[in-house]
Amino acid sequence: MPDDNRTCINKSEYGFDPTYGYSLAQLQQVPTPREPKGFDDFWRNRYHNALAVRVKPRIKYLNSNNPTWQVFAIDYTSTAGFLIQGWLMLPKSGIVKRGFVIGHGYGGRDAPDFHLPFQDAALLFPCFRGLSLSKQAGISSDPFWHVRHDIDQRDHYILGGCVEDVWTGVTALLTLFPQLSGHLAYLGISFAGGIGALALAYEQRIARGHLNVPTFGNQPLRLRLPSQGSANSVQQYYRDHKKPTLKVLSFYDAATAAKRITMPMHCACAQFDPCVAPPGQFAIYNALPGNKELFVLDAGHYNYPNQAQQERALLASLENFFAPLSRT
Numbered sequence: 001m002p003d004d005n006r007t008c009i010n011k012s013e014y015g016f017d018p019t020y021g022y023s024l025a026q027l028q029q030v031p032t033p034r035e036p037k038g039f040d041d042f043w044r045n046r047y048h049n050a051l052a053v054r055v056k057p058r059i060k061y062l063n064s065n066n067p068t069w070q071v072f073a074i075d076y077t078s079t080a081g082f083l084i085q086g087w088l089m090l091p092k093s094g095i096v097k098r099g100f101v102i103g104h105g106y107g108g109r110d111a112p113d114f115h116l117p118f119q120d121a122a123l124l125f126p127c128f129r130g131l132s133l134s135k136q137a138g139i140s141s142d143p144f145w146h147v148r149h150d151i152d153q154r155d156h157y158i159l160g161g162c163v164e165d166v167w168t169g170v171t172a173l174l175t176l177f178p179q180l181s182g183h184l185a186y187l188g189i190s191f192a193g194g195i196g197a198l199a200l201a202y203e204q205r206i207a208r209g210h211l212n213v214p215t216f217g218n219q220p221l222r223l224r225l226p227s228q229g230s231a232n233s234v235q236q237y238y239r240d241h242k243k244p245t246l247k248v249l250s251f252y253d254a255a256t257a258a259k260r261i262t263m264p265m266h267c268a269c270a271q272f273d274p275c276v277a278p279p280g281q282f283a284i285y286n287a288l289p290g291n292k293e294l295f296v297l298d299a300g301h302y303n304y305p306n307q308a309q310q311e312r313a314l315l316a317s318l319e320n321f322f323a324p325l326s327r328t
Contacts (some may be wrong), residue, residue, distance in 0.1 A: 009272050009304050016226040018274040024296065027271065027282040032259060033220050036250040043257070046160060047202040050079055050167040057172040059088055066114055068092060069123075076172040078129065079164040085133035086126040087112040088176075096122050098183040098325040101169045101206075103192025106143040106230050108132035116187075117319040120326055122177055126169045128162040128195070143191075147230040148237055154248045159195065159216070166199040170206065182207060183325050187318075190215055190276060190301070191230070197254035197284055200261050208322055210266040212314075213273060213300035216254040217280035220246065229275040229301070255280070258287035265292045266321045268314055270300030293321060 022030075057076040064071040074088040089112050090096060099122040102113065109132050112125040130139035130146055139158065140146050149158035166186065174181060186209045188196030193214025200209050215231065216222070222231060223238050223246070238245045250256075265288050269281040278300075285294055295317050298306050 009299055014274050018272045020225055022279055027278055030279045030283040030286055032255040032287045033218050035256045042251055043202050050164045053079055053168050055168050055172045057175055078168040082129045084126050084165050089123040091119050094120055099173050099180040100185050103188035105190035117315055124173050128165050143230040144233040147233050154251055159252050162195050163198045185322055185325055194254040198257045201257035208264050212268040213270050213276050213281055214284050215276045218255045218283035219249040219253045222280045225277040227277055255283040255287045258284045261288055262290055268295040268297055270297040273300035275301035
């Protein structure tokens with residue numbers, strides 16, 4: 001987007017510059033970090049284990065006054081017996097031709113999204129383990145602590161379980177709508193964007209994906225760039241546990257994962273973002289090897305003058321990008 005669209009964005013309120021001094025051209029050159037040995041084996045084993053879970057989805061109709069959508073409560077079993085809860089929306093008229101698994105940011109989710117332009121689709125809105133409807137004793141729902149849960153244990157770090165919640169969510173959707181095989185997509189924003197990149201690297205049942213201001217990209221760089229929110233929490237922990245933390249996080253790098261994503265992808269990346277540093281966002285997009293589209297946002301995690309206009313344009317772009325998914 002032209003620089004003059006960003007002139008009203010205030011850089012002085014954070015104590016750091018949320019553009020980090022990167023031009024758009026520089027953002028599009030951010031590389032992926034060195035990857036750890038065994039990255040593929042680690043995630044492939046988790047994927048195959050997740051596929052073996054009997055997810056047993058259950059749905060219950062919720063009274064909805066929305067003119068377009070029927071709304072259901074849904075739950076399903078994920079890995080380690082976690083009960084994942086959320087919402088399922090179905091169109092009130094017409095034929096369901098495609099399906100979407102739609103993740104949420106670290107603020108959680110208290111309702112499904114009614115504004116999405118996919119009115120011929122089954123929309124699954126899971127709440128990741130430990131968050132919102134999927135709260136569980138022993139796991140903090142506060143993003144500051146949730147993002148640190150078992151961060152010292154590669155095999156048990158909470159982010160890995162959240163990735164598995166995506167995979168088991170796909171299984172749940174296909175259990176309910178087996179006719180949608182080959183016509184599924186994933187949408188993830190912020191936290192769910194990074195989780196989505198990790199999931200889609202190995203998920204063969206999703207045909208197209210969208211990541212919006214995705215986090216967890218280029219972890220070594222992410223740890224060095226001052227940030228607010230959950231990234232700041234990880235940075236604080238890292239200062240006291242540098243080597244072991246980086247060793248774990250190298251297996252949870254969304255840019256490293258993105259190199260393995262083969263499906264068509266659509267990314268919305270911001271040039272200004274105080275919570276998810278733009279270089280990390282673009283590292284994910286830059287790593288994608290195949291068919292991909294980039295939508296550049298003036299800002300992420302920030303209210304700005306051009307926001308409503310850009311959000312409308314983004315929805316139109318997504319409507320066009322996901323149109324090939326509709327079953328004929």
